Amino acid sequence: MRSLCWIDENTGWLPDIGDIADPVALGVHAAVSGGERSTPHYVARDIDDDLDDALRQHGFALIVGHSTSGKSRAAYEAMRRLPAHWTVLVPRDGAALHTLLDDGLDLKDTVVWLDDIERYLGPGGLDPHLLRRLRGDDPTRVVALATMRANEYTARLSDGDSPELMRADQQVLRAARTIHLERSLTPAERRRAQELAADPRILDAVRHAQQFGLGEFLAAGPRLWRRWKQAITDTDPAVRAGAALVSAAVDSRRAGLLRPLTTDELFALLPYYLPAPPTDGNARHAALGWATDTTGTPTGLLLDTPVGIGSFDYLLDEAQRDHDHPPVPTDVWKHLVLRARPADAVHIGMAAYWAGRLDDAELAFRAGLDATAPEIVTRAALGLSEVAHLLDQFDEARRWAQVAARRASTAQTAADPVIQHRDLLARSEQWYRTAAGIDAVDGGRSGPGRLRVEHEHAAMHHTGHGYTQRTYRRLTNASGQTLDRYPIRIAVERYPDDPELSRSHHRRHPLVTADLGIWARCDGRRMTWSVSQDRDDYKEIWLHFADEDGTFAVPPGGHADLEYGYTVSDLQWGPWSQRPIRVPTHRFSAEFTFAEDLRAVVHGTETTLTGRTTALPIAENRVDGRSIFTWETADPPLNSRYRFSWQLRPGTRSVAPSRTITALTDALAEQVRTLAGGLPARQHDTRSDPAGLAALEWSLEQQLLAAVRDLLGPVPVLAEEYHHRYGEAVDRNATSRYRLVLDPLDGSTSYQHGSDTYATTLALWQDGRLVSGIVYQPSTDSLYQALRGQPPTINGAPITALAPTTRTAAVKSTVATHPFVIAARQRLTALGYTTEKVESSALKLCWIAEGRRAGLIKRIAADDELLLEWGVAAGMLICHQAGRHLTDWTGAPWQPRAGGLLAGDDTFLTDLDLSALQ
Numbered sequence: 001m002r003s004l005c006w007i008d009e010n011t012g013w014l015p016d017i018g019d020i021a022d023p024v025a026l027g028v029h030a031a032v033s034g035g036e037r038s039t040p041h042y043v044a045r046d047i048d049d050d051l052d053d054a055l056r057q058h059g060f061a062l063i064v065g066h067s068t069s070g071k072s073r074a075a076y077e078a079m080r081r082l083p084a085h086w087t088v089l090v091p092r093d094g095a096a097l098h099t100l101l102d103d104g105l106d107l108k109d110t111v112v113w114l115d116d117i118e119r120y121l122g123p124g125g126l127d128p129h130l131l132r133r134l135r136g137d138d139p140t141r142v143v144a145l146a147t148m149r150a151n152e153y154t155a156r157l158s159d160g161d162s163p164e165l166m167r168a169d170q171q172v173l174r175a176a177r178t179i180h181l182e183r184s185l186t187p188a189e190r191r192r193a194q195e196l197a198a199d200p201r202i203l204d205a206v207r208h209a210q211q212f213g214l215g216e217f218l219a220a221g222p223r224l225w226r227r228w229k230q231a232i233t234d235t236d237p238a239v240r241a242g243a244a245l246v247s248a249a250v251d252s253r254r255a256g257l258l259r260p261l262t263t264d265e266l267f268a269l270l271p272y273y274l275p276a277p278p279t280d281g282n283a284r285h286a287a288l289g290w291a292t293d294t295t296g297t298p299t300g301l302l303l304d305t306p307v308g309i310g311s312f313d314y315l316l317d318e319a320q321r322d323h324d325h326p327p328v329p330t331d332v333w334k335h336l337v338l339r340a341r342p343a344d345a346v347h348i349g350m351a352a353y354w355a356g357r358l359d360d361a362e363l364a365f366r367a368g369l370d371a372t373a374p375e376i377v378t379r380a381a382l383g384l385s386e387v388a389h390l391l392d393q394f395d396e397a398r399r400w401a402q403v404a405a406r407r408a409s410t411a412q413t414a415a416d417p418v419i420q421h422r423d424l425l426a427r428s429e430q431w432y433r434t435a436a437g438i439d440a441v442d443g444g445r446s447g448p449g450r451l452r453v454e455h456e457h458a459a460m461h462h463t464g465h466g467y468t469q470r471t472y473r474r475l476t477n478a479s480g481q482t483l484d485r486y487p488i489r490i491a492v493e494r495y496p497d498d499p500e501l502s503r504s505h506h507r508r509h510p511l512v513t514a515d516l517g518i519w520a521r522c523d524g525r526r527m528t529w530s531v532s533q534d535r536d537d538y539k540e541i542w543l544h545f546a547d548e549d550g551t552f553a554v555p556p557g558g559h560a561d562l563e564y565g566y567t568v569s570d571l572q573w574g575p576w577s578q579r580p581i582r583v584p585t586h587r588f589s590a591e592f593t594f595a596e597d598l599r600a601v602v603h604g605t606e607t608t609l610t611g612r613t614t615a616l617p618i619a620e621n622r623v624d625g626r627s628i629f630t631w632e633t634a635d636p637p638l639n640s641r642y643r644f645s646w647q648l649r650p651g652t653r654s655v656a657p658s659r660t661i662t663a664l665t666d667a668l669a670e671q672v673r674t675l676a677g678g679l680p681a682r683q684h685d686t687r688s689d690p691a692g693l694a695a696l697e698w699s700l701e702q703q704l705l706a707a708v709r710d711l712l713g714p715v716p717v718l719a720e721e722y723h724h725r726y727g728e729a730v731d732r733n734a735t736s737r738y739r740l741v742l743d744p745l746d747g748s749t750s751y752q753h754g755s756d757t758y759a760t761t762l763a764l765w766q767d768g769r770l771v772s773g774i775v776y777q778p779s780t781d782s783l784y785q786a787l788r789g790q791p792p793t794i795n796g797a798p799i800t801a802l803a804p805t806t807r808t809a810a811v812k813s814t815v816a817t818h819p820f821v822i823a824a825r826q827r828l829t830a831l832g833y834t835t836e837k838v839e840s841s842a843l844k845l846c847w848i849a850e851g852r853r854a855g856l857i858k859r860i861a862a863d864d865e866l867l868l869e870w871g872v873a874a875g876m877l878i879c880h881q882a883g884r885h886l887t888d889w890t891g892a893p894w895q896p897r898a899g900g901l902l903a904g905d906d907t908f909l910t911d912l913d914l915s916a917l918q
Contacts, residue, residue, distance in 0.1 A: 018084030054177035062176035094125020114146035177690035242290035244273035256351030260308025342371035510536035520564035589632030747840030763873035773874030812858035845875030849882035855904030862898035
């Protein structure tokens with residue numbers, strides 16, 4: 001067992017949480033001061049509450065962030081908040097996890113520590129089947145706590161052309177509740193750090209907070225990066241050789257080798273970085289000593305561990321982010337591929353595939369076929385299938401996909417989608433390659449090509465309810481044959497960060513060809529078109545150079561001005577657009593237009609076939625209330641991809657129109673009912689899928705905000721998801737008589753777990769007074785409304801304030817350990833009450849108004865001076881208008897401020913006897 005996981009030397013068994021006092025032992029970066037290595041006091045992070053909730057309710061939390069952002073320290077502190085008697089399992093790798101479970105290790109009341117979870121993924125490691133075995137029937141008694149660098153996370157969940165290679169990894173990552181941690185401190189975190197200024201290291205880090213993150217500074221990351229870069233040209237041979245060893249270790253990780261290197265493996269790479277590498281033992285020792293030296297820093301550039309030598313992960317992060325950093329040398333790729341173990345070979349093959357090194361990828365995947373584990377062989381065969389497809393070898397691609405199917409434990413899972421999708425794409429793919437003059441044998445250029453695009457201009461316009469795409473291409477037919485057709489593709493992905501959720505979404509809301517309004521013209525003449533592929537999220541259309549009057553094909557040497565366009569609704573188009581360069585193009589330009597009030601921000605990247613990604617300099621101009629973003633380039637590389645994404649943050653220009661509160665409330669309620677009505681149909685898709693749930697909540701909130709803007713213009717809105725992302729209200733500086741509070745999915749945890757106790761809620765203020773509230777329960781189509789001064793209604797019928805028909809009270813679980821709440825629950829229990837989870841505060845307040853619940857106990861939080869009341873504001877008005885009481889925990893009438901909240905009738909408050917509980 002000692003060889004498989006970390007063992008407490010005193011007990012010979014897994015250590016208890018309470019016995020682990022040194023976070024460095026679990027991979028937390030040390031900080032240094034005066035030559036003494038130790039970790040400073042913990043600066044509480046904004047994610048801590050979400051992390052505790054994820055562990056308590058979901059049992060699998062994944063913290064994603066850049067190196068030295070504080071992921072491991074936040075995870076360690078969250079683990080320390082769990083029961084001290086629980087044990088901690090730190091497995092050696094994914095294969096060790098398999099062995100431990102096969103040997104019958106009892107993991108009840110255990111934290112499985114998966115720092116840098118990418119080391120545990122992959123064939124033979126942590127996959128969906130092993131994860132299910134690990135978590136067992138009660139996942140809250142076996143907690144998985146994982147971290148992952150942001151670059152690794154993005155690479156595995158990207159929308160690349162080859163999802164089958166990563167599918168098992170993606171399924172594991174999406175089973176976790178993902179929490180993103182920024183490297184830089186938020187204002188609230190910076191204030192908490194300043195309160196720890198007695199620690200000079202933290203005080204010094206806070207002084208540099210505008211330039212570096214807290215953990216980044218404390219771990220001396222920037223200092224070590226500079227030390228490495230300067231040493232590459234140092235005059236001291238030992239220093240220069242040490243820097244070369246660091247380059248070799250970092251590049252081996254960039255090339256997909258996840259495990260540490262042995263000393264011999266590391267020095268075997270040295271000749272690719274130094275013309276005359278050291279050969280005698282003393283010189284080698286001096287070089288390695290310099291690279292692992294920790295003088296003045298908490299860690300060395302290289303880490304010499306019992307299992308091998310690895311690089312400080314901050315260096316890897318920076319090398320991947322720095323576009324001026326040299327690529328992995330070709331000889332290093334060859335060296336690693338030829339000497340790779342089967343399990344390593346698959347990881348190297350995937351890295352080579354994404355880097356466009358198809359020869360190296362094929363060799364690596366073929367090495368993976370020599371493995372004895374079927375999981376490795378399956379992944380290697382799928383890799384060979386993908387490589388073959390890229391080379392237009394469609395029969396070969398199908399053959400390798402069938403090999404993967406035969407070796408997979410679930411035969412058809414891996415191969416069928418590959419075979420079907422590849423067969424469908426083969427015809428147009430061959431057209432593009434022939435048009436571009438691509439040799440299908442080696443993937444290289446074989447000639448000038450049969451078709452050229454002199455200029456392509458892609459223009460996208462946001463209409464407020466959807467997107468209109470219009471593309472212009474000036475074509476030159478440089479071949480000796482007539483051009484009589486041209487293929488175009490319309491692809492959408494509503495949630496680009498979550499392909500599975502997108503597929504599920506588009507099954508319910510498919511692209512319908514008739515709704516797209518496709519049109520095409522050539523030199524002003526209307527073109528006919530036909531559908532080649534027709535899927536829920538994808539259409540392949542062939543434009544024909546012909547109309548009812550005959551053909552107007554482009555002759556050899558001829559030119560044509562081709563224009564086409566279509567429209568896609570907001571419900572189907574995600575906030576992104578991508579254009580691959582499939583045919584030689586002389587000039588490419590793009591344009592994106594949004595209403596200025598949306599305060600759009602557009603980002604763009606270029607990704608070449610070698611895998612290098614570069615940010616694009618996008619210009620913005622404002623004309624007549626519109627924001628127009630433009631960019632262009634000359635001679636873009638063939639097979640490069642240009643990806644654009646945007647964020648919309650409502651603006652502040654206009655003031656809301658004048659209308660009655662009754663009309664406004666009815667209009668808002670209609671929008672809430674319409675937009676939230678689809679939640680029940682999507683509930684199953686978010687099971688064990690926190691990323692999908694977060695995307696769903698954000699999407700619904702954005703749709704509701706758009707509806708609010710249509711009705712009121714820009715107004716301040718306290719929206720839960722927006723506040724979580726940006727720490728402020730939407731349009732907080734807007735000039736308006738109105739203010740709103742919005743929660744798109746109150747009771748999201750209950751929603752994810754299959755309960756129907758969730759709601760969408762919206763409250764409206766006018767001139768500083770709460771004037772109306774809306775709570776909608778989609779599972780029962782129950783719409784609660786209240787106007788100040790009028791009885792509340794449910795589906796238009798008045799709610800009569802009846803005496804409670806139940807002696808059940810809802811208690812918020814996060815305050816269950818508060819002394820007041822403990823005493824209150826004991827008193828209620830003694831009087832025959834039962835208590836339950838709140839789930840949805842808004843809905844429980846409505847049920848109190850109806851008499852379906854006796855009362856509610858919870859606390860309302862605040863962020864600085866902003867009251868976080870999105871879950872209660874509307875329900876409190878409905879409750880109040882039904883004649884129920886709203887007080888603080890002293891019994892005083894509740895005021896809009898942070899603190900305790902009680903809701904109920906006279907009997908409930910009398911039974912509590914608040915004076916005796918203080």
